[in-house]
Amino acid sequence: MLGYTVRRLLQFIPILIGLVTVLFALLNILPGDPARMMAGPFANPDVVETIREEMGFDRPLWVQYLDNLWDLARGEFGRSYQSRRPILGDLLEVFPKTVQLALAAEVTSALLGIWLGIVAATHRNGWADRLIMTIAALNLSFPLFWLALMLQIVFAVFLRLLPPSGYGSGFDQFVVLPAVTLALPSLGLLARITRAALIEVLGEDYIRTARAKGLRGVLVIRRHVLPNALIPIVTTIGTDFVRLLGGIPIIEVVFAWPGIGKYAYDALVFRDLPALQASVIVLAVSVSLVNLAVDLLYAFINPRIRYV
Amino acid sequence: MRLSIRESATFDWRRLLQARLPLVGAGVILVFVLLAALAPFIVSDPTQIEMRRERDGETITPPFAPNARNLFGTDQLGRDIFARVVFGLRTSLIVGLLVRGLSMAAGTLLGLISGYFPTIVDSIIMRITDIMLAFPVILLAMTVTAVLGPGLLTVCLALALVAWPDVARLVRGQVLAIREQTYVEAARSIGAGNWRILLRHVLPNCMGPIIVAFSMGIPGAIMYEAGLSFFGFGIQPPTPSLGSIISDGRGYITVAPWYPGFPGLVLTLLVLSVNLVGDGLIDAMNPRAARGRRNGHSAS
Numbered sequence: 195m196l197g198y199t200v201r202r203l204l205q206f207i208p209i210l211i212g213l214v215t216v217l218f219a220l221l222n223i224l225p226g227d228p229a230r231m232m233a234g235p236f237a238n239p240d241v242v243e244t245i246r247e248e249m250g251f252d253r254p255l256w257v258q259y260l261d262n263l264w265d266l267a268r269g270e271f272g273r274s275y276q277s278r279r280p281i282l283g284d285l286l287e288v289f290p291k292t293v294q295l296a297l298a299a300e301v302t303s304a305l306l307g308i309w310l311g312i313v314a315a316t317h318r319n320g321w322a323d324r325l326i327m328t329i330a331a332l333n334l335s336f337p338l339f340w341l342a343l344m345l346q347i348v349f350a351v352f353l354r355l356l357p358p359s360g361y362g363s364g365f366d367q368f369v370v371l372p373a374v375t376l377a378l379p380s381l382g383l384l385a386r387i388t389r390a391a392l393i394e395v396l397g398e399d400y401i402r403t404a405r406a407k408g409l410r411g412v413l414v415i416r417r418h419v420l421p422n423a424l425i426p427i428v429t430t431i432g433t434d435f436v437r438l439l440g441g442i443p444i445i446e447v448v449f450a451w452p453g454i455g456k457y458a459y460d461a462l463v464f465r466d467l468p469a470l471q472a473s474v475i476v477l478a479v480s481v482s483l484v485n486l487a488v489d490l491l492y493a494f495i496n497p498r499i500r501y502v
Numbered sequence: 503m504r505l506s507i508r509e510s511a512t513f514d515w516r517r518l519l520q521a522r523l524p525l526v527g528a529g530v531i532l533v534f535v536l537l538a539a540l541a542p543f544i545v546s547d548p549t550q551i552e553m554r555r556e557r558d559g560e561t562i563t564p565p566f567a568p569n570a571r572n573l574f575g576t577d578q579l580g581r582d583i584f585a586r587v588v589f590g591l592r593t594s595l596i597v598g599l600l601v602r603g604l605s606m607a608a609g610t611l612l613g614l615i616s617g618y619f620p621t622i623v624d625s626i627i628m629r630i631t632d633i634m635l636a637f638p639v640i641l642l643a644m645t646v647t648a649v650l651g652p653g654l655l656t657v658c659l660a661l662a663l664v665a666w667p668d669v670a671r672l673v674r675g676q677v678l679a680i681r682e683q684t685y686v687e688a689a690r691s692i693g694a695g696n697w698r699i700l701l702r703h704v705l706p707n708c709m710g711p712i713i714v715a716f717s718m719g720i721p722g723a724i725m726y727e728a729g730l731s732f733f734g735f736g737i738q739p740p741t742p743s744l745g746s747i748i749s750d751g752r753g754y755i756t757v758a759p760w761y762p763g764f765p766g767l768v769l770t771l772l773v774l775s776v777n778l779v780g781d782g783l784i785d786a787m788n789p790r791a792a793r794g795r796r797n798g799h800s801a802s
Contacts, residue, residue, distance in 0.1 A: 212633030223649050335774035337725050339732045340748055340766035347755045443640050444729060458641055478636040
């Protein structure tokens with residue numbers, strides 16, 4: 195297990211080098227002179243030249259590329275072209291806010307999705323089941339940015355229940371709309387998986403035994419059904435969390451949530467290569483760590499799986 | 503999206519036609535395709551500006567609310583939103599098919615090569631897919647359109663570029679399984695060349711999953727195009743796009759909620775319909791299809 199984990203982590207190093215290479219190539223094809231961007235629109239040509247020399251933009255591209263890789267290898271993210279501040283400090287400020295949003299969204303979707311799935315499975319073919327499964331068919335069909343806009347209209351503009359966008363102190367009224375927007379598209383998927391898993395387990399002999407010995411319905415679900423239906427549910431939560439992280443940049447921009455997705459977006463708009471590559475690296479590493487965690491979790495909840 | 507469907511020897515047409523939801527989806531798509539194809543003959547000119555209008559003896563200014571002439575209302579310049587949406591649908595459908603065509607072609611070719619020739623080429627292709635799949639999709643697509651310049655064709659290229667690795671992985675997996683089949687061995691033993699075996703025996707036997715992947719990838723392409731255009735990285739005016747109409751309407755949500763509202767509803771309906779048809783295809787191919795196949799690749 196430990197060997198497996200280490201191997202997975204090591205495999206990620208060439209991928210990161212690839213990411214940096216692709217971004218470096220793309221941003222250097224981009225029209226626009228970083229020295230001029232940093233100096234501002236009305237800067238004196240001498241100032242632009244000085245910045246160019248100071249930042250090393252006058253060196254050959256391959257020197258800049260290797261220098262960049264070497265800096266990253268030492269954990270040196272450099273300074274943002276835009277704010278001139280060390281990027282590491284910026285990331286330490288924005289990343290926890292993204293984690294807050296992602297957790298709030300995943301907890302919302304997991305709790306609601308599993309609950310809807312349980313209701314549907316225990317009232318199989320009843321009206322509640324039909325209603326829930328019809329809603330589940332809408333699963334993932336909403337464009338996130340539009341869903342965000344509609345929820346802003348309803349809950350912020352008309353009902354005035356919640357702030358339309360911005361950041362408060364983390365888990366307060368500001369997180370509700372972005373978290374719900376991120377969670378909604380995956381509710382249906384989770385409800386469907388939970389329902390299917392429960393129905394499968396409900397047909398097992400040991401459930402009949404539990405019922406026959408007089409265990410109450412709620413207890414049967416909690417003690418016998420849920421633990422055994424857990425594997426597909428946890429798997430889905432894991433893959434869903436990865437999907438959710440993919441939607442983070444969009445949601446953060448629309449809701450002005452000052453997390454790493456918005457940071458990356460701003461960096462791209464400003465052609466800020468160091469800031470963009472640092473945030474892409476952090477996002478990519480987070481996604482693969484989540485993937486790894488999910489794989490390890492399978493082995494934990496299903497002892498029949500062994501990674502060697 | 504990772505699909506794991508082995509064989510498509512039995513495609514159950516009856517099952518597909520009996521299921522109601524895929525048929526409803528197909529019906530909606532048909533209506534949308536007809537609307538988009540016949541757009542100039544059906545709707546008024548989407549660029550027609552109308553700055554004032556008489557109602558009940560009073561002069562009113564746009565945006566006009568939905569009325570008999572403007573089913574979806576008008577924008578701030580009095581342009582008919584229904585007409586703009588219909589032309590935007592055109593773009594969405596073109597993008598969906600073009601992106602999927604490009605990424606399926608590239609992904610299938612690379613997947614075939616990668617799966618059939620387990621050489622250094624295979625490792626290189628797989629490492630490239632690893633790198634591409636590690637990127638946050640929307641950020642990579644934005645960066646590529648920023649580099650190539652905005653526009654319909656560049657958006658399609660950018661989206662195909664982010665979509666092919668999934669296809670290559672899927673096809674490679676299929677090829678790895680098919681390569682060991684006896685009919686491939688038989689073909690080889692009577693002296694068939696590698697490319698002949700690939701095109702005549704391997705490719706036809708992975709067609710099922712390829713068709714499903716084609717249809718299941720269309721919603722993602724359509725949504726990402728809308729997302730890119732919404733953020734100004736995608737299709738630029740005068741080319742209409744549902745994403746840019748919604749983005750234009752953002753500033754009017756309090757006075758004209760129909761402005762961003764209807765284009766998004768149409769977009770949702772389109773994506774939902776394609777998803778329903780895809781679900782139907784999977785069910786028809788494999789009655790015991792894995793539940794929860796629709797995960798990933800629809801983040802936008």
